[in-house]
Amino acid sequence: MRKKRTNDPEGMRRRVLDVAEDAFQARGYHASSLGDLMAAAGVTGGALHHHFPTKKALALAVIEERVAAAVRETWIKPVLAAPSAREGVRAVFEAVAAELEQPGYVRGCPLNNLAHELSLADDEFRLALARVFADWRQAIADKIRADQRDGEEGATDPERFAALTVAAYSGAMSMAKASQDAAVLRECLKGLESFELPPSQGQLTVKRRRRVLLRSKIG
Amino acid sequence: MRKKRTNDPEGMRRRVLDVAEDAFQARGYHASSLGDLMAAAGVTGGALHHHFPTKKALALAVIEERVAAAVRETWIKPVLAAPSAREGVRAVFEAVAAELEQPGYVRGCPLNNLAHELSLADDEFRLALARVFADWRQAIADKIRADQRDGEEGATDPERFAALTVAAYSGAMSMAKASQDAAVLRECLKGLESFELPPSQGQLTVKRRRRVLLRSKIG
DNA sequence: TATAAAACAGGACGATCACCCTGTTTTGAG
DNA sequence: CTCAAAACAGGGTGATCGTCCTGTTTTATA
Structure with missing residues (x-):
């Protein structure tokens, strides 16, 4: 043969x-x-x-091709496609929490896992990871700005909202991983939702926002 | 000789x-x-x-004796000693940000660093780390409850507030480490501060709260 | 002082790791 | 087909790692 x-x-x-x-x-x-x-x-x-x-080259490829793509698929796309930034954030939190609640280990956020282990080890790693974080935050901030152009969101600071959202999610995933329990994710989402709203802007306006999808030129 | x-x-x-x-x-x-x-x-x-x-025994000792103590010194004690939970949280965020802004690497939160690397590696590690997280959150939640007993804080959910605070801090430290920049910490603090306040409760009440220290039996 | 346990020294060992090297096979261009 | 480059196979190598082991010194107790 x-x-x-x-x-x-x-x-x-x-x-x-x-x-x-x-x-x-x-x-x-x-x-x-x-x-x-x-x-x-x-x-x-x-x-x-x-x-x-080298192993480092492999890890860089994983970060730039896989981890970045995972953040794009899990976070950026759903948020951009949502009727509003806040609704998008809420949907992602709930989707991830639901996913973690079905049997299997809570493995945490792939970006955060590698970020902690490799950020200080090598500057190329650090820059690649920082770029993913930056893209993630910018997408959320951009979505807030788009909402504001549509007359929503009042005076919410886009960068501030994005930073807090990403930080809360990352930290919640950290704790979820350590406790092997997704409950903390839902707690943080509720915290974000109950505090997030700027005064004199109720959630009554949340409903009829379907127009946003039509008016925004989705890239 | x-x-x-x-x-x-x-x-x-x-x-x-x-x-x-x-x-x-x-x-x-x-x-x-x-x-x-x-x-x-x-x-x-x-x-x-x-x-x-074994190396594992050494790491467990580091977690249980040093990391837990660091959380206690950096977070729990200052928050419990503060006039209110919110003011304590704010003070810690600013103290850490100020510390990170002076020359030297941003090394991140020791608890989060080890939590990401070891939570899934070994159950003993995981439990030790989860316990530190739990103590941290409980201290903040307890402080909120104490504030409420003193007529402050309205209907803030203590566990929710604590979870969001710890998550936002952990995640912010994550990003600060990757970007080697403490700015995101300050952004997240501002986000927490501007959104955190329950409606119909201004920060006017913040001032004369010195009594709290006298009335609470500090353990 | 006698003596056993604790504290410390320092080398050895097997396992493992990332990387490299020498070949062989496949592929595509001319 | 020719043949060079790409794709792949697989063993080898030096370094390193965590652990263990055999001694020696110090310390506590009586």
């Missing part, structure tokens, strides 16, 4: 990133050995080294 | 914990080797092994 092999560089790269993303979130960067990743992905050392010359 | 030696078990243990606390915060648990710690503390392998049979 002759040996057959089909080269699939993109697929192999994808499989490596898949298991690396998973392992880095579940066990962290330093606790995940390349041997583990090779075994999990069914990849040889030669192939791994061909696509990612 | 005869060799002299003075046994100082407590001092040696303290020195090891000092460097371990520092290294775990600056570089993380896995990135800190026992060899590094031994060199930094000027301690031999035998002595280290005598006081801490």
Whole structure:
């Protein structure tokens, strides 16, 4: 029998990133050995080294391609698509909380996990992680500004709202991970919701805001 | 020349914990080797092994003795000593921000650093870390309840306020570490302050609250 | 002072890790 | 087909890590 092999560089790269993303979130960067990743992905050392010359290069790819994409899918897109920033934030919090409540470990936010472990270890890591945070915050702030252009939101400071939202979410995920309980996420959401509203602006205006979707030119 | 030696078990243990606390915060648990710690503390392998049979035991001691104490000193004591929970929270945020703004790396919150790296690695780690978080939150919630007994704070939900405060702080420290900039801490504080106030309760009542200190039986 | 336990010294060991190197196979361009 | 480059295989290597082990010194107790 002759040996057959089909080269699939993109697929192999994808499989490596898949298991690396998973392992880095579940066990962290330093606790995940390349041997583990090779075994999990069914990849040889030669192939791994061909696509990612160093472990650091692999981690950078995970951050820039996977973690950034996860933040985009989980947070940025839903918030931008929501009728308002506040409703979007609320929807994301609840979606994540619901996801954490079904069986399985609470693994925490992948961005925060890597941010804590790698921010101080290497400046390239730090910058890549800071960029993801910045994009995340800016998307929320932009959404607030869009709401304001539509006559909503009053004088809410966009950057302040975005910073508080991202911080509260990150910190809540931190505690949820330590306590293995998503309840704190819901608590923080309620806290944000009950305090967030600027005075003289009730939630009565929340309802008929479907127009926003029509008027905003969604990119 | 005869060799002299003075046994100082407590001092040696303290020195090891000092460097371990520092290294775990600056570089993380896995990135800190026992060899590094031994060199930094000027301690031999035998002595280290005598006081801490495993690296895990050392980390647990750091969490239970040093990290918990740091949270107590940085957060719990100042908040309990403040005229009100809100003022205490504000004071801590500003103190930490001011500390981060002077030269030197922003190293982040020691509790969060270890929580992210070790929560999922080991259940003993996780429980120890969750306990610190819980004590932290409970202290703030208790302070809110004390304020309410003194006729302040209206209907603020103590647990909700505490969860949001701790989460916002933790998340803000996360971002501050990644961006090496304490500005986000101040942003989050402003966000907490502007949204936090329950309606129909201005900050006019803030001033004459010195009585609280007298009436509460401080433990 | 006698003696056992605690405190400390320092090297050794096996395991593991990230990386590299030498080959082999596949692929695509000419 | 030719052939060079890309893709992949797989073992090797030096370094490092956490732990353990055998001694030696100090200390507490009687």
